[in-house]
Amino acid sequence: MEILIKASQFILSLSLLIVLHELGHFIPAKLFKTKVEKFYLFFDYKFSLVKKKVGETVYGIGWIPLGGYVKIAGMIDESMDKEQMALPPKPWEFRSKPAWQRLIIMLGGVFVNFVLGIFIYIMLMYAYGEQFLPNDSVNAKDGVWVQDSLAMSIGFKNGDKILAVDGEKVREFRGITLAFINGENVTIDRNGEVIEKVLPVDFISKLMDRRKNDEGPILSTRIPFMIAEVPKDSQNKQADLKPKDIIVNVNGIDTKYYDEVENAFKQFKGQNISITVKRDETLKEVAVQISDKGKLGVFGNNFKMDDLEKLGYYDLADIEYTFSEAIPAGWHKSVKKLTDYIKQLKKIFNPKTGAYRGLGGFISIGKIFPSTWSWQAFWEITAFLSIMLGFMNLLPIPALDGGHVVFTLWEMITGKKPGDKFLEYAQIVGFILLITLLLFANGNDIFRLFK
Template sequence: MEILIKASQFILSLSLLIVLHELGHFIPAKLFKTKVEKFYLFFDYKFSIFKKKVGETVYGIGWIPLGGYVKIAGMIDESMDKEQMALPPKPWEFRSKPAWQRLIIMLGGVFVNFVLGIFIYIMLMWSYGEEFLPNESVNAKDGIWVENALAENLGLQTGDKILTVDGQAVDKFAGLTLEFINGNNYQIERNGQILDKEIPEDFISQLMDRGKNAGPLIYPRYPFTISSISEDSPNVGSDLKPKDIITAINGNTIKYFDQAESILQNLKNKKVTVSVKRGNETKQVNLEVTEEGKFGVGLAILPGKDLEKLGYYDLADIKYSFSEAIPAGWNKSWKTLTDYVKQLKKIFNPSTGAYKGLGGFISIGSIFPDEFSAQSFWTITAFLSIMLGFMNLLPIPALDGGHVVFTLWEMITGKKPGDKFLEYAQIVGFVLLLTLLIFANGNDIFRLFK
């Protein structure tokens, strides 16, 4: 059922983005009296799931869910209609229109994607605002918790306060991992000393090798809150209960779980007395420490609201009026775009290992939640819309960006590329895109088996 919910959201989001993108080409084509022969969601090689002709245009749904298209008369595109191109140009054909009109038609889809992404982010800011754990709140307390080798290899230690990445302060604690992915260096405060450190070039490769279930790179420091007691724990039957918060061990006060870890390493195979906060009361509980230096219990990762109630951190809860949501949505869109461009640059640098993170339909579908949430759905759709807009701007033949480059060349030089050249360029572009598609989805399959 979870897979079905994810897949349904993915298909709905993708379909919406494709239809609106193609509508961005369709509307200016119609305004400039250019004949549009087909308007399709998905590709219809050999047959269509649905099609209906209205006026001069056939509207339909194909069976290959790899995108969609509008077939504009007199344009060398994915249809590769050589017969039509061999005939003399007609006044209603794309190739007969002035270069500036052709440029607007080609940029229409990208324009819609960017406007749609910005609009969705604005509406999200207006409707939901923003709620997050500020990085400054973590720094104002006692810094981060480091509990994995990758964070240690990065040069981080428990208690560090992350000040900047690439010279820029990071507002949201949850955004730190992405900043490390996109960044080259960072600055921390450790025991009152300011330290500058480099991010390893292969950091993304190391991050990908951990696997998707490895957990966050870094955590805020959490209280020692019990989630459960293991069946093989020596403390089964003790007065310890889920949601209890251990605040002292043998009289040694602890505020965070990581402090308990170091204390317990010196108390292996011993009996201890712990102070437990349970609701509004504090109890003393006798426990046994295992030979590994543990209690045999699970740690509860408390949500931000609970941490705030306990006085550990102060959450940011920002509400926007509609006028305030406009610049907030714009800033979110710009941040999304610039982060995506940074990641794309690293993908083209093999030494970063970022290519390992390149994913296809499985990866995109997996970012949707197991249960439908309007806020999550529209947030992901806004991200995908901006991503789709930028990808289509890349100067690759077969993408809108390739057509834009050829049209701009014509406008600057006054020389129009020949039809044969455009046909060959289109083929090369398709081969590149198909190779990328196979590689990205191959990565997905590899990760599934791994």
């Protein structure tokens, strides 16, 4: 059932983005009286699932869900219609239109993608606002909890406060890992001393390796040691310990956080000691036995951020926006998403980072949708995919909108139009590049599934 829900959200999002992107080409083409022969969701090699001709255009749904297209008369595109291109140009054909009109037609899809992404983010800000743990709140307390081997190998320690990554302040605590992925240098405050940490070049590769073992976040918030359960086989099953007890002192050592309690227990391996717990706003001293491995023999409690806020450990941000306030907030979020995506692409093209190993196709995209239907999550992901799709289509690669834009701009600047043969060959090269990238990305997905 979870797979079905994820797939449904993915297909709906993809279909929406494809249709609107192609409308971005279709509408200006019609405005400039250019004939559009086909408007398709998905590709229709050999046959279509659905098709209907309305006026001069055939509207349909193909059976290959790898995108969609509009077939504009007189344009060298993925259809590679050489017969049409061999005939003399007609007034209603793309190639007969002025360069500025062709440029607008080609940029229409990208324009729609960017506008759609920004619009969705604005409406999300207006409808839901923002709820997050500010990194400033973590820094205002006692820093981070380091329990991850990769973080330890880099040199992070409990209590470190993350001030900035590449000189840019981290706004949300949950954004630290992404900032590390995109960054190179981390500025931290360690006991009042400002220290610079250089992230390893292959940080992304190491991050992917650790995820195979289902390790937790690279850096966590520090939480109290609250007892959830005392199992029957515990050496302290007879001790006066109860669920929701918070350990605040271990044999005279004050302990505010889980990591401090763990470290204190290690000092008293195999000993009988006393601990102080906070129970219903009162303090109680309890005699306990620490195992030879430095364990109390209890299960600790997992916390939601709301619980930690109620306990006074952190202050969460819950921001509501009026519509006028949502406009700049949505814009800034769109820009942040785009710049983060560009930084990740740069890492992918640097083999030393190993980021190419994380490149994924349709399975990876489908996995980012939640397993339960959430309209908020759906629109968040759709907005990001729209901006990503817009940027990717703007790349100067033949067969993408950006490739056509480059050739048109060249014509406008030099006054020389590239020949049809040149455009055909460029289209073939671009198509081969895209298919290679598509096979590699989806091959990565399949490889990861089998591993």
